[in-house]
Amino acid sequence: MPSLKDLKNRIGSVKNTRKITKAMQMVAAAKLRRAQDAAVAARPYAERMNAVMAGLAASVGQSDSAPRLLAGTGRDQVHLLVVMTAERGLCGGFNSTIVRLARAKATELLAAGKTVKILTVGKKGREQLRRDYERYFVGHVDLTEVKRVGYANAQGIARDVLARFEAGEFDVATIFFNRFQSVISQVPTAQQIIPAKFEAASASANALYDYEPSEEAILADLLPRNVATQIFTALLENGASEQGARMSAMDNATRNAGDMINRLTIQYNRSRQAAITKELIEIISGAEAL
């Protein structure tokens, strides 16, 4: 049975924790707004890009001269997994869900006799993957210092990935991130970026265009940019998801702390009453004995 003083201290400390989680929740809510705005602002570009690329890919992709970024290297022996997670914890299952998906994919590939290489973005994912997969790590991108993810960050990652591709380090690249659905729901997603895959668009709609320079040249120019665009979209989705996940996690934590305070307060009051009753009994029985 904890003493009254212990209980009081305990209540005080839980109250402090509740203040912190409440503050974190509010900060996350404000950041979520901004992250969502950024994701929405980036959407028109990504959508247009995808539509044009799909049209081009449909008309050029079949030929033998298709760029390697689209057609692939002809093998799928070496896989590069780009695992994008947060730099910070305390955001519920946000990091774990991405890591779990990446781990499942890696295990599956390894079982099929493929070679796996892992590029991590964000240190939380790296920490979680380190134990089982450290020997597959080929690189890490640190975004700790980045306050707001910009296109330049995505370009940096894309350049790294493309350089590795040019050097023949891998055949297939997949990015892992959390797609933002709502504050309470983020969907871990794996998306193949090299060779590029597009949703089948109606070829007829694009066949009308004049291309300047040639279709092939445009495609060759745009494919690397498209990699950067996809990574950028993923980073933004991840950013919004992280804040959403943190917000709901901290909301839960705040509520739990509230419940705990109520329970502890009841226990404290009971103990106090018990102590008073005990003292009264002592006095009364002392008086009776006289």
Next chain:
Amino acid sequence: MAVQFDLVSPERRLASVQATEVQIPGADGDLTAMEGHAPTITTLRPGVLKVVATDGTKSYVVIGGFAEISATSVSVLAERAVPIEEATPALMDSFLAEVRDAASIAEDKDAAEKTVADMMALRAVIGA
């Protein structure tokens, strides 16, 4: 007599206006898109994009990307786009450095060097 003009960069939409003509720095040469232009997709070279709208003319510095032109609309997707008023020499220098960086690792040397040359020409336009 106007076309719907949209200028978007990966980070935001810079402009969405009714324009009477749009001068685009295409990779194979400049072109002006007006209403009824044949549907065209062209890549961009670093240069100045000029929009003549009903309420005035606006210029933007654009780097990389492409333009999608149809009879009734012009959409420019530029990797980098800034209004010309915000294009300071310092900013241009950072873009130039970036393009040079990219050129040093590029597979297609000719194209990369052309981009660098275009970028330097653009840098000269913006001034010291």
